[in-house]
Amino acid sequence: MLDTVTIVGASLAGFWAAETLRRDGFAGPIALIGEEPHAPYDRPPLSKKYLAGELDDDRLDLVPANQLDDLDLDLRLGCRATGLEVASRTLEVDGIAEPFDGLVLATGARCRTLPDTAGMDGVYTLRTRDDAAAIRDALAAGTRRLTVVGAGFIGAEVASTAIQRGVEVTMVEALDTPFGRALGTEMGAVVADVHRSHGVELRTGTGVDRVLGGDRVTGVRLTDGSTLDTDLLVVGIGVVPATDWMEGSGLILNDGVVCDATCLATDRVVAAGDVARWPNPRYEGLMRVEHWDNAVQQGVHAARRLLQTEQEATPFAPVPWFWSDQYDRKVQLAGRTHPDDDVQVAVGSTVEHRFAAFYGREGRFTAVLGMNRPRYVMQAKALLEQDASWDEAQALAADWN
Amino acid sequence: MRVIVDFDLCESNAVCMQIAPDIFEVRDDDFLYILEENPREDHRSTLQEAVQRCPKQAISLED
Numbered sequence: 321m322l323d324t325v326t327i328v329g330a331s332l333a334g335f336w337a338a339e340t341l342r343r344d345g346f347a348g349p350i351a352l353i354g355e356e357p358h359a360p361y362d363r364p365p366l367s368k369k370y371l372a373g374e375l376d377d378d379r380l381d382l383v384p385a386n387q388l389d390d391l392d393l394d395l396r397l398g399c400r401a402t403g404l405e406v407a408s409r410t411l412e413v414d415g416i417a418e419p420f421d422g423l424v425l426a427t428g429a430r431c432r433t434l435p436d437t438a439g440m441d442g443v444y445t446l447r448t449r450d451d452a453a454a455i456r457d458a459l460a461a462g463t464r465r466l467t468v469v470g471a472g473f474i475g476a477e478v479a480s481t482a483i484q485r486g487v488e489v490t491m492v493e494a495l496d497t498p499f500g501r502a503l504g505t506e507m508g509a510v511v512a513d514v515h516r517s518h519g520v521e522l523r524t525g526t527g528v529d530r531v532l533g534g535d536r537v538t539g540v541r542l543t544d545g546s547t548l549d550t551d552l553l554v555v556g557i558g559v560v561p562a563t564d565w566m567e568g569s570g571l572i573l574n575d576g577v578v579c580d581a582t583c584l585a586t587d588r589v590v591a592a593g594d595v596a597r598w599p600n601p602r603y604e605g606l607m608r609v610e611h612w613d614n615a616v617q618q619g620v621h622a623a624r625r626l627l628q629t630e631q632e633a634t635p636f637a638p639v640p641w642f643w644s645d646q647y648d649r650k651v652q653l654a655g656r657t658h659p660d661d662d663v664q665v666a667v668g669s670t671v672e673h674r675f676a677a678f679y680g681r682e683g684r685f686t687a688v689l690g691m692n693r694p695r696y697v698m699q700a701k702a703l704l705e706q707d708a709s710w711d712e713a714q715a716l717a718a719d720w721n
Numbered sequence: 722m723r724v725i726v727d728f729d730l731c732e733s734n735a736v737c738m739q740i741a742p743d744i745f746e747v748r749d750d751d752f753l754y755i756l757e758e759n760p761r762e763d764h765r766s767t768l769q770e771a772v773q774r775c776p777k778q779a780i781s782l783e784d
């Protein structure tokens with residue numbers, strides 16, 4: 321049995337790990353260590369209502385303060401884990417070594433940045449509440465032109481929020497189709513169309529050559545030779561798992577902390593959320609997921625794993641899914657897409673921006689994408705969880721029509 | 722046990738419906754309907770899962 325548990329990363333996965341340990345009856349000390357000064361809060365609103373100035377700080381909290389108190393945690397906020405050695409079971413926090421018994425790694429991910437922009441005013445990435453507050457304030461302070469680099473979901477949400485505040489928005493995407501990586505060419509184009517119809521200028525197939533300006537950003541030069549004037553630049557070019565502090569720990573790091581199918585990284589050490597990479601038995605190879613629901617589910621699963629014996633342990637085998645809110649559209653994707661999947665609209669119309677589409681390959685049903693069709697997405701997700709065939713998906717679509 | 726949804730928070734993403742289809746339904750109008758406001762006790766653990774997985778923390782249970 322474990323005597324104590326230390327959780328590094330006081331956010332979504334870390335919080336749910338702590339909650340689960342208590343719910344399952346673990347009565348020993350639990351330390352929840354987080355670099356940010358804030359109690360665990362929720363990130364999705366940061367690019368949505370919070371950015372629009374429609375949500376107060378306290379509405380971001382994952383749980384009310386009294387519920388957090390009830391868990392009886394040793395909450396160490398503003399503390400950064402700086403080193404780890406699993407052989408000697410030693411964690412280093414702000415440079416000071418301490419022993420650990422059970423350990424949950426839940427440090428999430430950090431944003432990629434553009435070169436030579438460190439310290440430049442008006443250039444932001446969006447990951448934390450402080451990032452969001454800074455962008456929100458810049459928008460409120462009279463930003464006229466925003467450039468979003470990278471047509472990913474967070475960038476798309478920032479674009480959508482900003483344009484509704486009367487800001488001119490340009491999105492720059494190196495690939496030919498925005499959102500193509502996640503949605504494929506055909507459906508990526510549908511989401512791109514939603515943005516265009518709201519007035520966003522999309523520049524695809526061109527990257528950023530250089531960010532212009534001295535102390536403050538004034539524009540960006542693109543690789544196609546053109547220049548965009550801008551007074552705010554939001555960089556959304558993806559994230560990297562926050563494993564820097566685990567270098568030399570003895571754990572396998574390869575685009576995340578590599579775990580077994582049960583979320584175990586090594587004896588009494590588990591990982592969960594954006595930082596974890598594991599062989600989801602549902603799919604081939606290793607998987608790392610950067611979605612809200614995965615962080616919750618994996619936090620729960622990993623915490624249970626710590627309390628289980630090897631015989632009791634079960635693999636973590638979810639169908640991943642996420643949502644994204646852009647304008648008045650709710651985009652939801654469940655499953656795993658591949659660039660060469662067949663895509664078929666199962667219900668509704670892409671032109672009306674209200675539909676559900678199925679992805680399939682080799683006779684299997686692989687994913688469902690919905691735009692303002694939550695009920696259908698969730699029904700299809702249930703089918704994906706049964707590893708359904710393409711024919712079974714067709715039968716569901718026939719039911720809907 | 723009573724199921725309460727804060728409709729100011731709910732964004733009709735139908736997560737709860739997948740977990741407890743007997744209790745929650747998002748209809749074609751994209752609104753969430755509670756099918757059974759006072760469910761039997763044997764629904765408790767499923768409903769607790771819905772409380773936990775609702776991305777908006779819009780669901781609560783009252784005894």
Ligand SMILES: Cc1cc2nc3c(=O)[nH]c(=O)nc-3n(C[C@H](O)[C@H](O)[C@H](O)COP(=O)(O)OP(=O)(O)OC[C@H]3O[C@@H](n4cnc5c(N)ncnc54)[C@H](O)[C@@H]3O)c2cc1C
Nearest residue numbers: 329331332333355363364401427428593594610611612642
């Ligand atoms: C703006 C935004 C919008 C999003 N919107 C959606 C959405 O609509 N739908 C969706 O499905 N997903 C969305 N996501 C993704 C979702 O929020 C993440 O998948 C989720 O937050 C991952 O949780 P996590 O606990 O693994 O990591 P994180 O939430 O990243 O938390 C990790 C924590 O660990 C801390 N930390 C890092 N290193 C250390 C260290 N060395 N020592 C101590 N602490 C450390 C960090 O400061 C952070 O607080 C969004 C994310 C962002 C940023």
Ligand code: SF4
Nearest residue numbers: 731732734735737775
């Ligand atoms: S899961 Fe929550 S937000 Fe989604 S429909 Fe149910 S109550 Fe509403």
